[in-house]
Amino acid sequence: MGSRKTTPLNNPTLENLHCSIELKTEKLGMVPFFQDLKQPELDKVVEKFSANHFSEGDEIYYQEDPAHYLRVIVEGAVKLLRYTDEGKDVVLDILNPGSYFGSLKLLGSDVYTESAVAQSGCCILSIGLKDFKEVLQEYPAVSIALLESSSEKLRASQEQVKQLTTQSVEKRIANILLTLSGKFGEEKDGGTLLQLPFSRKDLADMAGTTTESASRVMSTFQKEGIIETGRQWVAIQDIERLRSVTKS
Amino acid sequence: MGSRKTTPLNNPTLENLHCSIELKTEKLGMVPFFQDLKQPELDKVVEKFSANHFSEGDEIYYQEDPAHYLRVIVEGAVKLLRYTDEGKDVVLDILNPGSYFGSLKLLGSDVYTESAVAQSGCCILSIGLKDFKEVLQEYPAVSIALLESSSEKLRASQEQVKQLTTQSVEKRIANILLTLSGKFGEEKDGGTLLQLPFSRKDLADMAGTTTESASRVMSTFQKEGIIETGRQWVAIQDIERLRSVTKS
DNA sequence: GCACTAAAATGATATAGATCAAATTAGTGT
DNA sequence: ACACTAATTTGATCTATATCATTTTAGTGC
Numbered sequence: 270m271g272s273r274k275t276t277p278l279n280n281p282t283l284e285n286l287h288c289s290i291e292l293k294t295e296k297l298g299m300v301p302f303f304q305d306l307k308q309p310e311l312d313k314v315v316e317k318f319s320a321n322h323f324s325e326g327d328e329i330y331y332q333e334d335p336a337h338y339l340r341v342i343v344e345g346a347v348k349l350l351r352y353t354d355e356g357k358d359v360v361l362d363i364l365n366p367g368s369y370f371g372s373l374k375l376l377g378s379d380v381y382t383e384s385a386v387a388q389s390g391c392c393i394l395s396i397g398l399k400d401f402k403e404v405l406q407e408y409p410a411v412s413i414a415l416l417e418s419s420s421e422k423l424r425a426s427q428e429q430v431k432q433l434t435t436q437s438v439e440k441r442i443a444n445i446l447l448t449l450s451g452k453f454g455e456e457k458d459g460g461t462l463l464q465l466p467f468s469r470k471d472l473a474d475m476a477g478t479t480t481e482s483a484s485r486v487m488s489t490f491q492k493e494g495i496i497e498t499g500r501q502w503v504a505i506q507d508i509e510r511l512r513s514v515t516k517s
Numbered sequence: 518m519g520s521r522k523t524t525p526l527n528n529p530t531l532e533n534l535h536c537s538i539e540l541k542t543e544k545l546g547m548v549p550f551f552q553d554l555k556q557p558e559l560d561k562v563v564e565k566f567s568a569n570h571f572s573e574g575d576e577i578y579y580q581e582d583p584a585h586y587l588r589v590i591v592e593g594a595v596k597l598l599r600y601t602d603e604g605k606d607v608v609l610d611i612l613n614p615g616s617y618f619g620s621l622k623l624l625g626s627d628v629y630t631e632s633a634v635a636q637s638g639c640c641i642l643s644i645g646l647k648d649f650k651e652v653l654q655e656y657p658a659v660s661i662a663l664l665e666s667s668s669e670k671l672r673a674s675q676e677q678v679k680q681l682t683t684q685s686v687e688k689r690i691a692n693i694l695l696t697l698s699g700k701f702g703e704e705k706d707g708g709t710l711l712q713l714p715f716s717r718k719d720l721a722d723m724a725g726t727t728t729e730s731a732s733r734v735m736s737t738f739q740k741e742g743i744i745e746t747g748r749q750w751v752a753i754q755d756i757e758r759l760r761s762v763t764k765s
Numbered sequence: 766g767c768a769c770t771a772a773a774a775t776g777a778t779a780t781a782g783a784t785c786a787a788a789t790t791a792g793t794g795t
Numbered sequence: 796a797c798a799c800t801a802a803t804t805t806g807a808t809c810t811a812t813a814t815c816a817t818t819t820t821a822g823t824g825c
Contacts (some may be wrong), residue, residue, distance in 0.1 A: 274822060351679050359679045373668045375661050382672050405661055412660035413623050413653055419667040420621045424630050426674035430598050431607045433681040434725030438812070469773060479680030479813060484774055500772055500821055522792060637780070717803065730782060732804055748791055748802055767825085774819065783811090789804065795797090 277462055278502050288320035288343050288392045296343040297394065299367045302414035314404055318394040323387035325466065336372035336379040338395040345391020346453065346465045349383045350474065360474040362425070363388055363465070364453040373394075373419065375402045389465050433477050441476040442486045443514040444495070449504050460497060460504040468501050490514075525599065526750050536568035536591050536640045545642065546589040547615045552660035566642040571635035577681040584620035584627040586643040593639020594701065594713045597631045599634065608722040610673070611636055611713070613700040619643075621667065623650045637713055681725050683715055689724040690734045693724055694744070698753050708745060708752040716749050738762075 294315050297303055302312060320343070323329055329340070332351060342364055349361045349370060361383055364370055372379050375398055396404075405412045432441050446463075454461040473483040487503075490496045497504045497509050505511060542563050545551055552558060568591070571577055577588070580599060590612055597609045597618060609631055612618055620627050623646055644652075653660045680689050694711075702709040721731040737750075738744045743759050745752045753759060 272745050276822070337710070353679065353683045355683060357683045359682050361678065376665060383675065402661065405664075409654050409657050409660065412657065412664065413650065414669060415662065416621050416653075416664060417624060419664060419671065423667065423671050423674060425611050426671060426678060427599070427631065429678050430609065430674060430681065430725075431601065433678065434607050435601050435603060435605045477678075477763050480773080481775085481814080482812060484772095485812095487773065498773095509622050523793070727783060728803080729805085732802095733782095736804065746777080746803095769823085769825100771823105771824100772819100772821080774817100776817080777815085779812105781811100781813090782809105784809070785807085787804100787806085789802100791800100791802080791807070793799085793801105795799105 274499075276466075276499065276502055277457065277504070278446040278466055279464060288322075288394070289486060290315075290359065291317065292343060292392075297341060300341055300369060301367075301418050302369075304416060304477060305410045306408065310408065313453060315403070317400045318396045319394065321393050323391050323393060325387055325389050327387045327489040329385040329387060329393065330371070330381050332381050332383050332384045336374060336381045337397060337398055338371050339369060339373065339401050340396075341369045341370040341386075341394045342366045343392040343394055345393075346388040347391060347393070348386045348471070350386065351383050358470075358474045359477070360471060361429075363449065363452070363467070363471075363475070369418070372398060373415075374398070384441070388467065388471075412413050436473075438476060438478045438482050439486050439489075440515055441478070442472065442483060443490075443511050445472065445475050446503065446505060447508070447511060448514065449503075450508065454505070457504065460506040463502065466501040520742065521749075523715075524747065524750055525705065525752070526714055527712060536570075536642070537700065538563070540591060540640075541566065541568060541642060544614060545589060547583075548589055548617060549615075549666050549707065550659050551718050553658045553662060554656065555745065565652070566644045569643060570638070571641060572638050573635055575635045577633040577635060577641065578619070578629050580629050580632045584622060584629045584631050585646055587617060587646060587649050588619040588633075588644075589642045591618045591640040591642055592612045593641075594636040595639060595641070596634045596636040596719070598634065598656045599631050606718075608719060608721045609677075610702070610721070611697065611715070611719075617666070620646060621663075622646070623653070636715065636719075648721050680702070686724060686726045686730050687734050687737075689726070689762055690720065690731060691738075691759050693720065693723050694753060695756070695759060695763065697751075698756065702753070705752065708754040709756065710752040714749040715751075 294311065297315055297318065298311055303314065306314065318341070329347065344366055347364045347370060349364065351359045351361065353359065372381065372386060381444060449463050450461050453463045453465045455464045469480045469483045469487065473480045476483060487496065487498055491498055493510065495507045497506055524705055545563055545566065549749065551562065554562065556612065578593065595612045595618060597612065599607045599609065601607065603677055618633060619630065680692060697711050698709050701711045701713045703712045717728045717731045717735065721728045724731060735746055739746055741758065743755045745754055
């Protein structure tokens with residue numbers, strides 16, 4: 270046994286995705302902008318969040334929907350994307366546990382400008398924007414830390430702009446793999462398995478290319494021993510070579 | 518007279534760019550995140566800003582420099598860009614009066630991730646991050662409003678990502694002209710003159726293309742009567758046609 | 766182990782836009 | 796009005812990547 274081919278990805282059981290109050294608190298405490306809160310303060314904030322479970326492929330919200338919540342990932346991965354009029358999808362980001370998403374429009378009303386899809390089964394905490402505004406007013410340190418996170422996201426997006434305009438498809442894909450490895454990488458027999466299901470199409474939509482081109486690049490990487498890959502999974506075998514593809 | 522060809526752009530005199538205290542107050546009051554402040558509060562905040570003048574082409578700061586200030590444009594235009602290792606420039610944005618830029622890293626130290634260049638002569642207000650942090654702590658409403666501005670910038674950047682991955686050069690350029698028209702447009706004999714000096718190279722660096730390609734697109738637009746253009750200036754003659762280029 | 770299917774790979778071709786190389790011209794200073 | 800120069804335009808290729816068309820295969824359920 271063990272010879273039969275199966276996906277190397279974990280298939281998390283439902284229990285893992287059910288958020289206990291302890292898990293909620295633990296994960297919210299890891300969110301950068303709550304890190305300055307003391308335990309009793311954090312406990313009070315945690316109460317305002319409610320937990321939801323989503324299965325792989327579920328839409329968490331759809332672009333153009335009225336935006337009422339800020340969300341934080343406890344477990345699993347979330348894909349943020351835009352569907353264009355011409356039917357092409359643009360993946361803006363894939364988020365890991367501890368990341369926030371949704372709306373930060375605390376004044377007036379708002380509409381989501383992207384869609385959020387559960388990339389794997391996941392557990393998500395949500396807080397209404399009205400409640401969140403109260404948190405910010407009560408703890409100015411949270412606002413300030415949040416501002417930093419928000420700047421950080423802007424930078425990441427600008428980096429994406431830079432790559433799209435100046436780098437080849439091969440380099441963009443190498444960069445994406447490296448980024449994902451930082452977020453979802455798990456050591457596994459000599460390599461780094463990206464612990465999330467994602468297809469050539471996902472990769473292509475992240476890199477701003479086609480599935481075919483993404484596939485060709487991945488084939489090359491595999492032939493060169495840089496990665497191992499199958500359906501919906503990738504493991505990085507030689508991260509240094511991957512980094513060197515990025516440069517040069 | 519009048520028959521000699523000269524640029525239609527205003528060449529602002531130095532006086533206009535010298536920031537009087539009244540101009541400072543007026544412009545800071547227009548900045549979205551100070552809009553909720555009452556006059557006496559605003560006056561106190563204004564004191565913490567200092568004014569500087571920059572001539573066209575001056576570097577306001579350079580990427581990788583240590584970041585100590587948040588800045589607000591009173592007069593003129595500022596270009597934010599990244600120089601890549603391969604020598605290509607990526608223009609991230611061109612900002613108009615009332616916009617902020619610089620750093621929002623209030624915790625720990627930081628380094629600018631892009632360069633800022635005076636696109637025209639301009640007057641800029643700066644506030645040290647330490648002082649600014651105090652403002653935020655004193656007026657939580659400012660933090661909240663700033664968070665909105667920051668989200669708005671993220672959206673704009675994501676929109677740029679979307680366009681780069683899904684739209685042709687021609688459409689991207691049409692979109693850029695429309696955006697700039699909103700920021701810098703001035704009615705002038707039947708058309709909308711973009712009141713800022715910017716070259717084909719600037720346009721190309723914004724659109725993620727080459728000067729030659731940008732030039733070809735602009736030539737087409739001019740032949741079709743959609744725009745009029747010369748060295749470093751553009752006027753939009755038929756904004757509806759330009760919008761329709763965007764779609765289709 | 767076998768059949769099944771959606772994902773991935775591969776091949777052939779087309780094309781938008783890059784690149785390289787000149788020619789032209791708009792706007793300035795005198 | 797004239798000379799000057801950097802910005803712009805235009806032309807002729809070249810190439811990375813998209814597109815279209817099939818084939819192959821990884822992983823699942825039985």
